[in-house]
């Protein structure tokens with residue numbers, strides 16, 4: 036059996052878990068074994084139906100005494116119980132913050148290896164996985180061993196594939212938890228103020244790098260972003276210098292952006308920066324150096340000083356809008 | 358507070374990744390080395406906490422001989438001493454997987470004997486991105502663990518940790534001693550000063566050599582992702598390019 040850990044919210048399975056289910060289904064087919072799912076909480080009808088569309092035949096629902104408290108170790112115990120009882124060939128979760136965290140707890144408890152952020156899985160006695168390194172700038176082919184193979188699937192790496200809906204049997208269970216599993220737990224949540232366009236979801240991102248020259252230099256970039264209803268971001272150099280707060284950073288150790296257009300100003304185009312802009316549909320680079328690496332990674336380029344180019348673009352937009 | 362920080366030496370990749378002919382590792386002959394930005398923040402946090410509450414800090418690395426460089430860097434910004442688990446003479450020594458790495462780190466922490474209040478890790482190593490060493494060490498030492506932390510506060514023997522979620526922040530509370538894995542953005546790390554660097558040269562590093570261990574995740578080969586080649590359209594030079602830029606904005610439906 037292949038077991039997939041399912042993350043859900045508001046009676047919907049998260050897309051990242053649907054990707055994990057897709058990979059799980061394909062692996063189960065190739066290995067000729069059933070696909071089971073596991074979730075923490077109650078299995079709402081919508082979730083059960085959706086699981087069926089991905090070929091799940093048994094859905095385990097772990098009912099916790101403290102259902103509203105997120106504690107990674109407690110969630111892991113739910114999976115470890117299933118692992119011990121039914122010895123699945125593989126346990127798969129989404130490579131999300133929680134998915135990776137919970138699976139690492141499972142791996143630690145079961146003393147099994149774990150391959151995080153896989154993009155491809157080939158069956159066999161050992162699994163051959165392809166996984167992300169360097170935040171996705173490099174791929175690794177690896178052999179994953181263990182009595183049960185533990186892996187997570189990198190978000191947005193596989194197209195969703197449904198099947199002829201299966202009949203799903205729901206099995207609720209109450210895992211054996213101790214106080215120790217709740218030592219680290221969420222005790223409060225803070226919602227971010229709505230209103231501001233978030234960097235991760237903006238349709239236009241105006242990014243600034245060392246070439247902007249100062250914190251004040253970002254004013255023109257702010258104005259351009261405002262005109263286009265977009266958000267401002269930057270490179271690690273500008274967050275490291277304190278010109279921008281860290282949450283504006285785009286890249287491997289910052290935010291991943293996916294805009295229609297990324298206007299990159301005074302940024303050289305280092306790999307760790309560009310990996311954060313992989314999902315941008317179009318890139319416009321403004322740089323004084325025609326040989327900067329970003330120039331070969333962009334769709335549109337302007338060679339010149341951003342402090343002349345950006346104000347000219349702003350003026351042109353205003354002129355056309357009248 | 359007694360704090361241990363785990364750091365990993367990784368190549369400082371430039372504008373392009375180049376593999377060795379056997380595709381086992383990055384060609385690092387022309388590259389410098391560093392630690393992950395996450396771990397830089399872990400080091401900075403350890404130094405700040407000791408400045409505030411007293412105690413001492415230790416940096417630990419499992420890596421090749423030249424990883425001494427990264428330990429000295431950490432000591433230059435204020436870490437007091439270091440533990441170096443040596444895995445080979447140079448950067449081509451075989452890589453350890455996360456399970457094996459965590460096992461060796463946990464052994465070393467026990468062997469060190471100091472009672473640590475806090476063990477800090479990066480959320481993930483910059484190169485291999487395993488997302489697990491901190492959690493494994495926590496489990497082996499039977500400590501509570503929180504990951505992906507971007508805000509940390511100590512209140513007596515309790516810890517409050519913040520991490521970002523899609524819609525805001527999650528606040529964790531946990532008792533010390535604990536393992537915390539952090540992300541860049543936790544703080545703004547300082548740069549080492551010259552006196553800091555000089556002092557670091559005199560701080561103690563305890564080394565021991567380890568034979569390679571198999572953790573069950575075996576790297577077969579590295580591959581570069583398919584290159585997204587772009588035929589860039591040159592829109593012009595300087596301010597004169599503005600009309601063509603705005604044409605593009607119009608074409609993309611962004612005005």
Ligand SMILES: Cc1cc2nc3c(=O)[nH]c(=O)nc-3n(C[C@H](O)[C@H](O)[C@H](O)COP(=O)(O)OP(=O)(O)OC[C@H]3O[C@@H](n4cnc5c(N)ncnc54)[C@H](O)[C@@H]3O)c2cc1C
Pocket residue numbers: 243244245246247269270271272273284285286287288289290300301302303304305306307308311321322323324327339340341342368369370391392393394483
């Ligand atoms: C493990 C690791 C993780 C990292 N994660 C990230 C990350 O998440 N995000 C990130 O951004 N970086 C990250 N980095 C750092 C990255 O490698 C680069 O150092 C950084 O992206 C460079 O920033 P920059 O382009 O602003 O600066 P530079 O590389 O210095 O480039 C400045 C550019 O501005 C141009 N310029 C100068 N003046 C002007 C002007 N007046 N007008 C127009 N152009 C001008 C120059 O020609 C140059 O191309 C990471 C590094 C490591 C090792």
Ligand SMILES: Nc1ncnc2c1ncn2[C@@H]1O[C@H](COP(=O)(O)O)[C@@H](O)[C@H]1O
Pocket residue numbers: 363364365366393395396417418419420455458477478479480481482483485486487488489490491
């Ligand atoms: N070889 C190593 N030496 C010291 N610390 C390490 C090593 N490998 C990983 N770590 C620590 O564990 C964190 C997570 O690593 P990983 O689980 O491999 O992504 C890193 O950010 C480091 O803090």
